[in-house]
Amino acid sequence: MKAIHSITAVHRKPSQFETGRRDTVTHIAACLALGCVALSASAQQETPADGVYKDRIDWGVMMDLSGPTSSSQGIWTNGFQDYMRKINDAGGVHGRKVNVLAEDSRYNAATDKINFEKLVGQTPVIGISGMGTSPAQVALAPTIKAGKVPILATYTPTRALNEPVSPMVYNGFCGYKQMAQAGIGYYVDKLKLKNPKVMTVSIESAGGKDYHEYVTETAAKYGGTAVLTTMKVTAVDATPQVLEVLAAKPDLITIYGVANTAILTMKGLAQYGSKIPGFGITYLGAPQIFVAMGEQAGNNYAFVSCLTPGGSDQSPGNVEMSAFADKVGHGAMKDDVNYVHGWVTAQMVAESLQKVGAQPTRAKLVEYLAKGFSSDSKGLMAPVTYTPTNHDGPTLLKVFDYDYKTKKFVSFGDYNDYAKYTR
Template identity: 25%
Template sequence: MRNYFEKRCHILARKCIGPFLCIGIQVAAAQTGPGVSDTEILIGQSCQLSGPLAALSSEVRQGASLYLKHVNETGGIRGRKIRIVALDDAYDPKKAAENTRKLIEEEKVLALFQYAGTPPAMAALPLVEENRVPFIAPFTGSDALRQKFSRYVFNIKAGYGTELEAMVRQLATVGITKVAAVYLNNPFGTGGLASVEKSAKAHGVSLMAQAPLEVDGSKMDLAVDKIAKAAPQAIIVVSAGKPSIDFVDAYLKAGHRSTFYMLSVISNSQLVQALGERARGIVVSQVVPSPWNQGVSVAREFQVLASAQGIKEYTFSQMEGFLSAKLLVEALRRAGSKPTRESLIHSLEAMKSVDLGGYPVELSPTQHSSGKFVDLLILGRNGKFTK
């Protein structure tokens, strides 16, 4: 009987039968928004807890966890602790969509945060739009999440197109005009390949060969053989995590040589662990400040919190997670004493000029993608980056 009455009241409120009844129901709804209680704020995440990209996803989550733990231990958001509900998608878009539906409908999270990878993020997008849920700082530079405006998606780093343009421009500047590209055989990789082709044409660089990489590492010998036959001066690797490293490893073991250019979604730690001194000379684009840079306040803050947790080995992926968490916290603090999905969206759109500690964020009602910073670094001796 009670459930019937509650459902009936909800229907009446929507039809606005009687102004007094409408007002009463609306006040109750404002007090019980999704994902927010008196003690905590629930945030949903679908990421790779297993599979070939799990190690990379782990670094990003570790960086975010560092900052969120600090915030929770120092009072949270107006006394509420932030709790991340993380579900494993193993880089499977179908599973990511299932996770998203569960997070929205069953867990009733306030927002979705730091989804890892282009296919999972794109699989979540229709549900994000349908349910009007803020989708904050996905760990992907996909241009598909930037070029078409969505009221619910917020990015704070440069996209893959910007990274790849920087690579091709630099290659052309130093006189390297014969390049090849390998790309992950999914929307992330094919989208990146299209950016490489566009930039190569604009800068007079010849794309000598291209080959797909499978997420599971199969058909690697075919990719190696196809690229090696073109004998490129440089190879642009449009991939993430383990498949990227496996290609370089296989290419070098087959006796071939080239200069490799990689996107920011690669772990410097994993590169050095897997390749050792063979990682020397690999160029990696970066879209966040260096975690070692004492001249940037967010890096100093990161180092202090990492040290307190016994973390001695730093990565750019950790730093990206850390910055994403700082954005989330800043948005929650601005979202009012009773945060709702709508107030969180408004707080993000009001970040017209926000400094996250030497990393500027510029968002507005018409601009939901911030971040233009791209730096190209070379792995030197002992796995250390140099300009």
């Protein structure tokens, strides 16, 4: 009886379930016989020429990691890498980890050219962030704008790279124009200045030249004037510049450069008993700068920023970043706005890659960015919106001071309070 039942079962018409199961088994067997690696088209697709692989996406960073501006740009890079580490720990973007290829420019335009060519063709990446060397931006601007690799969130804005608007370039840092407008506007109101005389103390660079032009334009708006004094980026003594400031007797000074530019200038002025107020650009908003210049000089110094230092408020974005920085041993960096900007830049990159979809390419990324996009860092800076015709990036800034007793940064007002200066 058992044999008969077995024969009957073999010759009856198979059900749909049995047919489907048999087809599936046959498919798997055939796939194994052919050495198939993936069971889905999405897992198979790679575009190595664009820096996209089945398990990772390569993203480039070009910053000064060992040269004269590494004290700020190196910390920025840590912030960028830490956010990507957080994303990768959570599974990455569409199942792919974001692999950061950080190239050291040493603040040298020639080195940056080599690094750019490397990231475009030798070890290809889908996009690049940073580019903290302004002379390199000027030199590479035509090549970048005519190329296929987008620059998302530059660390320093130059007119050569950012003007006119290009679908290949998006400024990510507080704009020089807005820094000048917010800083001068704040002090004009605070000190009740009329026809203000402003002096720019700057390193010799393309970015410094651009910044002073904005300072001049802003001072003129209030019926005032602006003059410039410069020093080398590697300067270890600012006595000639300090004497020039004292001779000019400005109402206000503004500082563009690296940490030493601010430290040497403010300490030098304090040694001569000067209490001329000064504000630095955003990059010069690090706690170690205030500590190095000392309380006497630091009481006359502030900085203007579109970024909120870690630990200075309890916004969701600030709490999240501060907790992760502490977790990975970078707690000492979190109150440096350079770290903050690296973090929010990486967030912008990760969000853009997510929006591009499961099969990203350079062309798809360029197309997505060119249509316009927004990013909200949940309090680390005001929400940023890019449009097809405006790639300025952050436009709302505020002035920060350092409390030597609490060793924390404090801000004067909210970002929206400064909108009247940057309209």
